[in-house]
Amino acid sequence: MLLNLVKQKHTVVIFFRSIVISVFLCLSQVSSNAKTHIIAKGETIGIIAKKYKLTISELAGYNGIRNPNRVKVGQRINIPENSISINYTVKLGDTLSSIAKKHQTTPDNIAKTNKISNPRKLKPGQKLKIIKGSSPKSTKPKVSNISEDSLSKINRPRVRRGRWKHIVVHHSGDNTNSLQGMEHYHRRVRRMENGLAYHFVIGNGVNTVDGKIYTGSRWSRQIRGGHVASTALNDIAIGICLVGNFDKRTPTAKQRSSLKALVYRLRQRTGIPLREVRTHRNINPKPTACPGRLLNLKGILN
Numbered sequence: 001m002l003l004n005l006v007k008q009k010h011t012v013v014i015f016f017r018s019i020v021i022s023v024f025l026c027l028s029q030v031s032s033n034a035k036t037h038i039i040a041k042g043e044t045i046g047i048i049a050k051k052y053k054l055t056i057s058e059l060a061g062y063n064g065i066r067n068p069n070r071v072k073v074g075q076r077i078n079i080p081e082n083s084i085s086i087n088y089t090v091k092l093g094d095t096l097s098s099i100a101k102k103h104q105t106t107p108d109n110i111a112k113t114n115k116i117s118n119p120r121k122l123k124p125g126q127k128l129k130i131i132k133g134s135s136p137k138s139t140k141p142k143v144s145n146i147s148e149d150s151l152s153k154i155n156r157p158r159v160r161r162g163r164w165k166h167i168v169v170h171h172s173g174d175n176t177n178s179l180q181g182m183e184h185y186h187r188r189v190r191r192m193e194n195g196l197a198y199h200f201v202i203g204n205g206v207n208t209v210d211g212k213i214y215t216g217s218r219w220s221r222q223i224r225g226g227h228v229a230s231t232a233l234n235d236i237a238i239g240i241c242l243v244g245n246f247d248k249r250t251p252t253a254k255q256r257s258s259l260k261a262l263v264y265r266l267r268q269r270t271g272i273p274l275r276e277v278r279t280h281r282n283i284n285p286k287p288t289a290c291p292g293r294l295l296n297l298k299g300i301l302n
């Protein structure tokens with residue numbers, strides 16, 4: 001959302017700051033629910049695992065955390081609702097990948113949980129512990145999540161390595177926003193000569209196609225965005241806007257999977273590290289609630 005680009009009086013800034021603080025408070029309340037947990041100061045994966053009656057490897061595996069010693073304060077941890085760990089006896093013909101497929105996990109995760117160094121030495125009768133439904137970071141989204149047409153537009157421009165340093169995720173602020181409406185607002189009302197301030201827009205099914213990735217001319221032309229309150233940042237930050245207001249509702253399933261696939265493809269094209277995929281709120285020099293407290297970026301990208 002671009003509201004914060006407008007020069008604000010001090011009082012307005014304070015008002016926005018209070019929104020940010022309340023958003024933050026909301027998040028910490030959400031974290032005490034069973035589904036997610038935000039790592040507090042002094043907490044380790046071990047402490048959290050114990051709290052939820054899980055083992056470290058179960059919790060780390062479920063969250064795709066490679067090194068349980070390297071987690072950060074504020075990091076969001078998903079807590080499985082039911083028991084997710086089962087014992088499995090290897091049958092003749094099983095491979096780590098066939099077992100992994102049956103249990104919605106990865107061969108890599110099973111190997112790590114069971115300290116298997118050579119996956120080829122699997123023997124019938126061997127007992128394995130399997131953490132079901134883990135979604136490790138190494139799971140690559142299929143680029144085929146993106147339509148041929150969108151993909152060719154994403155791939156078309158030549159991208160200079162080092163040209164882009166960040167990917168910034170926004171919401172449009174209104175469920176009914178259309179591409180034409182946003183283009184008009186940025187070009188005519190906000191008087192941006194390059195029109196639509198974002199490089200990409202992901203539709204929500206109201207006045208845009210659900211999950212469709214629209215490529216803006218700023219991406220085709222490889223020019224700066226107009227989506228954050230800093231010229232220096234706009235020069236080096238790719239802007240992705242999901243249509244909707246994520247203080248009121250969550251992004252649609254298709255929006256989430258398109259965002260994940262788009263970020264993955266853009267990171268391949270630009271070399272931007274995962275840590276530089278940020279929310280507007282997280283990167284903006286001025287306080288903003290964008291993209292709303294119900295968009296869980298880490299959860300989507302994991």
Ligand SMILES: [Zn+2]
Pocket residue numbers: 001002169170171227280290291
């Ligand atoms: Zn924004």
